[in-house]
Amino acid sequence: MFDLPDYKKVEIAPPYLLIVILPLLVLTVSELLLSYFGHPTLALPESAQIVHDPIKEASARYQFLGAFLFYAVVGAILTAVFIGEVALRHTYKSMIYTAIAVALTLPIAMLFSSLEPETLKSFEAYQLIGGDFVRAALGDNNVPYCTLKGVECGEHDGFIAMTTLTGLTNNIAEIASTAVVFGMILALARPVPAPETPEGRVRALRYAQSVMRRYLYFAGLLLSAGLLMNMAWMSWPAEMIGNAEIRAEHAKLVQSISLYRGVSYSMLILSYYMPVSLILMLQIEILHDDAAEKASSSLADALKRFEVNRIKPLEAIKAILAITSPILAAGFGQAVTNFTLL
Numbered sequence: 001m002f003d004l005p006d007y008k009k010v011e012i013a014p015p016y017l018l019i020v021i022l023p024l025l026v027l028t029v030s031e032l033l034l035s036y037f038g039h040p041t042l043a044l045p046e047s048a049q050i051v052h053d054p055i056k057e058a059s060a061r062y063q064f065l066g067a068f069l070f071y072a073v074v075g076a077i078l079t080a081v082f083i084g085e086v087a088l089r090h091t092y093k094s095m096i097y098t099a100i101a102v103a104l105t106l107p108i109a110m111l112f113s114s115l116e117p118e119t120l121k122s123f124e125a126y127q128l129i130g131g132d133f134v135r136a137a138l139g140d141n142n143v144p145y146c147t148l149k150g151v152e153c154g155e156h157d158g159f160i161a162m163t164t165l166t167g168l169t170n171n172i173a174e175i176a177s178t179a180v181v182f183g184m185i186l187a188l189a190r191p192v193p194a195p196e197t198p199e200g201r202v203r204a205l206r207y208a209q210s211v212m213r214r215y216l217y218f219a220g221l222l223l224s225a226g227l228l229m230n231m232a233w234m235s236w237p238a239e240m241i242g243n244a245e246i247r248a249e250h251a252k253l254v255q256s257i258s259l260y261r262g263v264s265y266s267m268l269i270l271s272y273y274m275p276v277s278l279i280l281m282l283q284i285e286i287l288h289d290d291a292a293e294k295a296s297s298s299l300a301d302a303l304k305r306f307e308v309n310r311i312k313p314l315e316a317i318k319a320i321l322a323i324t325s326p327i328l329a330a331g332f333g334q335a336v337t338n339f340t341l342l
Contacts, residue, residue: 010189011094016279017101019185022271024108030264040127044250049242050136056239057138057158060232067232068165071225075176078218082179085211091192098186102178109174125166128257129234129250135159137240166233173226180219181272187211188279205283212276216269223265231258 034040086098126134138158145161146153153160187208195201234254241247 009091009094009192010089010186011091011192012097012186012189014097016185016188017097017182019272019275020101020105020181022275023181023268024105026264026268026271027109028111030267034128034260038128040124040131042128042130044130044133044241045246047243048133048246048250050133050240051242052137052240054142057236060236060239061158064162064165064229064232064236067225067229068169071169071229072172074222074225075172078183078222079176079179081218082183085183086186090186090189094189098182102182105178105181106174109178124163125230126163126234129237129253134162134237137237138162162233162236169226169229176222177268180215180222183218184212184215184272184276187215187276201287205280205287208280208283212273212280216273219269219273223269227258227262227265230261231255234258 086095090098124131135156138161139156143153143157143161145151145164146157151160189208191200191204195204231254234257235251238247238250238254241250
């Protein structure tokens with residue numbers, strides 16, 4: 001992963017870092033849509049008949065814990081990979097540019113989760129599936145976390161445990177997603193000093209393509225894991241609904257929210273993948289044009305030898321799958337739920 005070409009350091013041009021504005025806009029629009037047009041005051045009908053079945057509750061809890069662990073480990077690994085690549089490949093100047101951009105981006109990413117200012121009409125995510133219902137369903141569930149010194153859960157130990165872990169998830173999401181976004185953008189970093197030989201130019205561009213593809217797959221993995229984790233915690237309290245008809249309707253609600261999240265996550269990936277891929281595509285076209293106009297056999301040979309080509313059908317399919325992976329994850333979850341309810 002850290003196998004370097006014949007140059008040792010790369011440096012990002014500061015204007016490229018402005019690409020981060022696009023995913024921030026997508027995030028803002030998607031959250032504002034939920035804030036102003038969603039239903040954060042949803043209440044389940046009294047006929048829902050909350051039944052505290054310890055076996056069902058424990059089963060759903062373990063599913064959530066497994067999804068949480070998977071997401072946390074994936075987020076930590078991807079963040080470590082990003083930090084390692086920046087530290088090993090980038091000049092000090094490039095590191096400073098990136099650190100400043102990350103420091104400016106994180107507070108904005110936190111607006112809808114950790115900070116939640118009143119002016120943005122923010123709400124807790126669990127309110128979308130029935131806030132009062134979640135509190136009642138996850139009360140008195142014998143969570144050992146609540147017996148720790150200094151932890152006060154009261155009568156809602158399961159609810160406190162869930163909100164504690166989902167709060168940690170928000171922090172992981174903010175950091176890991178920011179790392180993946182900037183990892184993709186840093187694919188546009190150029191060698192220092194700039195390669196002078198045709199082979200050096202081609203190797204640099206090929207390496208940039210590999211970085212872009214790697215972070216595209218990272219983004220699909222991270223956001224798909226996040227979506228599955230969201231589905232798991234939303235399904236945890238649903239097991240306490242005694243009325244089978246309402247439980248089925250609530251499962252549809254969970255899947256609808258998951259589908260919305262899947263679409264927003266896919267648009268998030270698209271918002272920073274497209275600018276980076278278009279810029280690299282333009283650079284590839286320039287190299288091919290140079291080889292044709294100057295009749296440079298060495299440049300043409302290098303392009304052919306290192307397989308720096310225009311868009312390949314297989315690569316296009318892989319990119320589409322990576323971008324739409326959150327939607328596919330939501331669809332898979334819905335199919336599983338529908339099969340279970342049959």
